Amino acid sequence: MAVVTSTVPLSGTVEQAEVARRADAFVEELSQWLRIPSISADPGYHGDVARSAAWLEATLRRDGWPTVEVWSDTEALPAVYAHWPAADPDAPTVLVYGHHDVQPADLSDGWSFEPFHPRVVGEELRGRGASDDKGHIAMVLLGVRAHLAATGAAAPAVSLKLLVEGEEESGSAHLAELLAAHADALACDEIVVTDTGMVDREVPTVCTGMRGMVDLEVVFHGASVDLHSGQFGGAVPNPVTELATLVAAFHDDAGRVAVPGFYDDVREPTAREREAWAALPFDEPAWLAGSAAGATATAGEAGWSTYERLWARPTAEVNGLHGGYAGPGHKTIVPHRASLKMTFRLVADQDPARIKALVERFVSERIPAGIDAEVSTGGPGVPPLICDLDSDLVASIREAMGIALGAEVLPAREGGSGPEALLSTELRAPLAFLGVMLPGDRIHAPDERAVLPLLLAGAEAVAHLWRLQGERAR
Amino acid sequence: MAVVTSTVPLSGTVEQAEVARRADAFVEELSQWLRIPSISADPGYHGDVARSAAWLEATLRRDGWPTVEVWSDTEALPAVYAHWPAADPDAPTVLVYGHHDVQPADLSDGWSFEPFHPRVVGEELRGRGASDDKGHIAMVLLGVRAHLAATGAAAPAVSLKLLVEGEEESGSAHLAELLAAHADALACDEIVVTDTGMVDREVPTVCTGMRGMVDLEVVFHGASVDLHSGQFGGAVPNPVTELATLVAAFHDDAGRVAVPGFYDDVREPTAREREAWAALPFDEPAWLAGSAAGATATAGEAGWSTYERLWARPTAEVNGLHGGYAGPGHKTIVPHRASLKMTFRLVADQDPARIKALVERFVSERIPAGIDAEVSTGGPGVPPLICDLDSDLVASIREAMGIALGAEVLPAREGGSGPEALLSTELRAPLAFLGVMLPGDRIHAPDERAVLPLLLAGAEAVAHLWRLQGERAR
Numbered sequence: 001m002a003v004v005t006s007t008v009p010l011s012g013t014v015e016q017a018e019v020a021r022r023a024d025a026f027v028e029e030l031s032q033w034l035r036i037p038s039i040s041a042d043p044g045y046h047g048d049v050a051r052s053a054a055w056l057e058a059t060l061r062r063d064g065w066p067t068v069e070v071w072s073d074t075e076a077l078p079a080v081y082a083h084w085p086a087a088d089p090d091a092p093t094v095l096v097y098g099h100h101d102v103q104p105a106d107l108s109d110g111w112s113f114e115p116f117h118p119r120v121v122g123e124e125l126r127g128r129g130a131s132d133d134k135g136h137i138a139m140v141l142l143g144v145r146a147h148l149a150a151t152g153a154a155a156p157a158v159s160l161k162l163l164v165e166g167e168e169e170s171g172s173a174h175l176a177e178l179l180a181a182h183a184d185a186l187a188c189d190e191i192v193v194t195d196t197g198m199v200d201r202e203v204p205t206v207c208t209g210m211r212g213m214v215d216l217e218v219v220f221h222g223a224s225v226d227l228h229s230g231q232f233g234g235a236v237p238n239p240v241t242e243l244a245t246l247v248a249a250f251h252d253d254a255g256r257v258a259v260p261g262f263y264d265d266v267r268e269p270t271a272r273e274r275e276a277w278a279a280l281p282f283d284e285p286a287w288l289a290g291s292a293a294g295a296t297a298t299a300g301e302a303g304w305s306t307y308e309r310l311w312a313r314p315t316a317e318v319n320g321l322h323g324g325y326a327g328p329g330h331k332t333i334v335p336h337r338a339s340l341k342m343t344f345r346l347v348a349d350q351d352p353a354r355i356k357a358l359v360e361r362f363v364s365e366r367i368p369a370g371i372d373a374e375v376s377t378g379g380p381g382v383p384p385l386i387c388d389l390d391s392d393l394v395a396s397i398r399e400a401m402g403i404a405l406g407a408e409v410l411p412a413r414e415g416g417s418g419p420e421a422l423l424s425t426e427l428r429a430p431l432a433f434l435g436v437m438l439p440g441d442r443i444h445a446p447d448e449r450a451v452l453p454l455l456l457a458g459a460e461a462v463a464h465l466w467r468l469q470g471e472r473a474r
Numbered sequence: 475m476a477v478v479t480s481t482v483p484l485s486g487t488v489e490q491a492e493v494a495r496r497a498d499a500f501v502e503e504l505s506q507w508l509r510i511p512s513i514s515a516d517p518g519y520h521g522d523v524a525r526s527a528a529w530l531e532a533t534l535r536r537d538g539w540p541t542v543e544v545w546s547d548t549e550a551l552p553a554v555y556a557h558w559p560a561a562d563p564d565a566p567t568v569l570v571y572g573h574h575d576v577q578p579a580d581l582s583d584g585w586s587f588e589p590f591h592p593r594v595v596g597e598e599l600r601g602r603g604a605s606d607d608k609g610h611i612a613m614v615l616l617g618v619r620a621h622l623a624a625t626g627a628a629a630p631a632v633s634l635k636l637l638v639e640g641e642e643e644s645g646s647a648h649l650a651e652l653l654a655a656h657a658d659a660l661a662c663d664e665i666v667v668t669d670t671g672m673v674d675r676e677v678p679t680v681c682t683g684m685r686g687m688v689d690l691e692v693v694f695h696g697a698s699v700d701l702h703s704g705q706f707g708g709a710v711p712n713p714v715t716e717l718a719t720l721v722a723a724f725h726d727d728a729g730r731v732a733v734p735g736f737y738d739d740v741r742e743p744t745a746r747e748r749e750a751w752a753a754l755p756f757d758e759p760a761w762l763a764g765s766a767a768g769a770t771a772t773a774g775e776a777g778w779s780t781y782e783r784l785w786a787r788p789t790a791e792v793n794g795l796h797g798g799y800a801g802p803g804h805k806t807i808v809p810h811r812a813s814l815k816m817t818f819r820l821v822a823d824q825d826p827a828r829i830k831a832l833v834e835r836f837v838s839e840r841i842p843a844g845i846d847a848e849v850s851t852g853g854p855g856v857p858p859l860i861c862d863l864d865s866d867l868v869a870s871i872r873e874a875m876g877i878a879l880g881a882e883v884l885p886a887r888e889g890g891s892g893p894e895a896l897l898s899t900e901l902r903a904p905l906a907f908l909g910v911m912l913p914g915d916r917i918h919a920p921d922e923r924a925v926l927p928l929l930l931a932g933a934e935a936v937a938h939l940w941r942l943q944g945e946r947a948r
Binding site: 213222223224234237238240248251292293295296298299300309310318321322323325330332333338343368444 | 685687689696697698699701702703704705707708709710712714715717719722723762765766768770771772773774775780787788789792794795796798799800804805806807808809812813817819842843844845846852888889890891913919
């Protein structure tokens with residue numbers, strides 16, 4: 001493996017030095033882990049998910065964590081739990097959450113190399129999971145080592161708990177079960193989630209919120225078979241036209257979601273947040289060409305910036321709409337069926353159950369005569385999560401990252417949805433994020449990578465964080 | 475073969491008797507022809523299309539037609555031409571147009587029997603082509619035999635020409651070429667098209683018009699790949715939502731096509747036609763459950779009846795709309811692409827070229843920022859056709875059918891589109907229809923059938939028609 005040289009300004013702290021000493025070994029170790037294709041979505045790889053959990057268990061034991069367990073007692077794929085109590089019994093307990101399963105990856109998806117043969121190219125470590133989320137879990141482990149080395153203590157300054165689940169990329173389907181089954185072991189004062197990033201390499205940010213989500217599926221049925229568009233067209237309802245009309249009705253001309261009551265509970269970002277977001281550099285052409293994969297214009301709700309649209313505004317997004325003929329040439333039919341899949345991203349304080357009810361009513365009021373409709377909003381949905389910007393936890397994270405990255409860390413959010421609200425609610429603890437993923441890390445896409453100097457800076461930030469939290473608690 | 479007994483009131487004419495004498499042989503003969511799977515859409519069956527042409531050629535020769543030719547000199551699949559001059563050189567020349575190719579048919583499509591193993595069930599002959607159009611060509615041949623037998627003459631009362639093409643079910647792609655290459659042979663005073671029917675068995679009608687057609691294909695492109703709906707949703711255009719919005723824009727709240735200028739050249743049906751159509755019995759629940767295959771309501775342009783919507787009003791019909799994810803569960807994406815196929819049915823005097831231009835402008839004005847669009851309106855389109863209700867030709871057909879069917883024959887139209895306008899324009903002759911297909915004949919669908927007593931009555935009508943046209947010409 002190549003020797004890692006940092007392109008991030010060095011803080012000169014003891015923690016930074018302890019991380020740097022371990023950099024090459026870190027890359028070696030993480031690369032080993034990345035060779036295990038722990039794809040939770042594919043049952044054919046579930047043996048590898050178990051191997052990945054065993055690898056992490058062995059690594060934690062080597063590091064000296066007093067308690068290390070692989071949990072396989074629920075329906076969930078193997079999750080790894082570890083606990084390292086602080087010497088001071090009154091020190092706070094911090095639970096770090098992440099996952100060791102990865103998105104599916106195959107050379108045929110467009111990878112330029114075998115996705116589970118990781119490689120270092122310049123300052124990047126490339127391979128599935130390098131960033132999401134094995135790289136970030138390895139970063140935490142390195143941070144703990146650096147913290148202990150820097151303080152010279154036998155135990156961390158806070159009581160550390162680690163929960164690394166094995167099916168986040170499959171929707172954390174059994175996480176609630178896992179949390180309930182191990183409520184005592186997981187009891188904590190604060191939660192830190194690693195599965196997150198910054199808006200730009202040059203702009204250190206901390207994620208302070210994620211959007212929630214509600215699903216919608218609608219199927220419109222007309223006749224029992226496709227009808228001849230000459231013999232019947234113009235005299236019977238066309239399910240595709242009708243479903244397209246429903247889709248069009250979901251937004252008004254200003255790009256707002258037109259479902260009555262949809263915005264009732266939306267908490268607008270504070271003036272401070274909007275100012276901070278406005279201060280973030282945003283190169284729209286570069287963002288469109290790069291992150292947004294060649295989209296040629298931004299779009300969305302009038303009156304809000306791109307970051308605001310992504311982080312603080314809810315959406316009604318069509319994921320798929322299908323009806324009728326799709327082959328070559330023409331088929332002159334009135335299709336008999338059309339189907340729609342949508343997801344609604346939610347922001348605080350929208351309640352998934354209430355939004356589901358509003359959406360269901362909106363659809364049910366727009367089913368035309370002659371159309372039989374199936375309407376489903378699936379499971380309970382995912383609540384949005386928002387961090388308390390004024391909390392000690394967020395302040396400590398911003399401070400720790402600021403030291404490691406040599407710049408003020410601004411608040412940002414992410415537009416995606418994860419199990420964070422579930423964690424925070426079930427464990428009754430505030431939650432915040434610490435991660436250094438970049439938009440260009442191509443997570444969930446071919447040629448995933450992590451920027452090694454950022455992972456090392458992240459490890460240093462982790463080391464600072466335990467120290468700062470310990471100091472604050474004293 | 476079963477003996478055919480008529481369930482249609484018998485006219486008692488000589489022609490009817492001559493048809494009846496030949497009924498069992500007719501069923502035997504037509505059944506032979508139906509065993510040849512002359513599917514023009516599938517090159518694997520083009521040998522059978524040629525066999526079908528040869529069968530017809532041999533049958534016409536046996537019947538004594540002086541000129542019989544199989545035309546294979548153009549790109550068109552084999553077409554059969556025949557000519558039987560009247561004794562009187564001043565008698566008018568009538569060209570009968572039909573086709574001997576059939577729609578694809580396979581047991582796996584839902585047939586209850588092998589589609590090319592025809593069978594008589596009660597008064598029905600069942601098999602692919604029994605009605606569309608072999609049954610109707612055989613009906614004409616039988617009519618000519620009955621006409622000659624009834625008059626005792628060696629030649630028909632009018633000069634008869636027959637053009638039975640071999641690729642109507644594939645869109646008559648080379649018919650223009652065929653007409654141009656054989657313009658002299660096809661020269662005629664009037665054209666009779668067999669490929670048509672009546673609105674109901676109990677309601678003799680004659681088709682007096684068909685709709686034209688224009689195609690539209692639109693593809694909307696967003697980013698180069700699907701984007702994560704959390705990371706990008708709400709801030710980039712969604713091609714599916716945008717295309718659905720375009721689809722919704724094609725109709726106003728009254729069900730009218732919203733393309734400016736679309737109705738400018740629409741010739742409204744006359745008061746006489748509207749009265750005649752209003753007098754046609756229409757059992758809406760039965761029509762929906764039967765013909766319209768379980769559609770549960772009529773729909774369309776406000777202010778017009780179902781027959782008017784189908785026969786006299788143009789449409790904008792979505793044949794297919796596809797974009798994004800269609801698999802099980804959910805995929806949280808902003809799709810990168812959406813595609814639309816539409817057909818516009820036209821009525822007299824809408825011009826396909828002008829409608830294409832209007833539609834293209836309508837779409838081009840509705841391409842949102844950030845969307846790259848491909849817009850295509852394909853070939854030249856099909857002009858609408860309308861018959862002259864006051865012509866001798868239509869009057870003779872109504873009289874001939876009226877004698878055979880024992881009831882007044884009301885004018886009706888069809889909503890589909892065919893090569894009739896091309897025939898009439900290229901051959902510079904007025905065109906009318908004579909056919910006894912029923913909506914329940916399941917043409918283009920599994921278990922196609924013809925009602926034998928109606929085919930026999932149709933043959934009798936054909937025999938009367940030549941006599942009436944000969945009398946009118948004297």
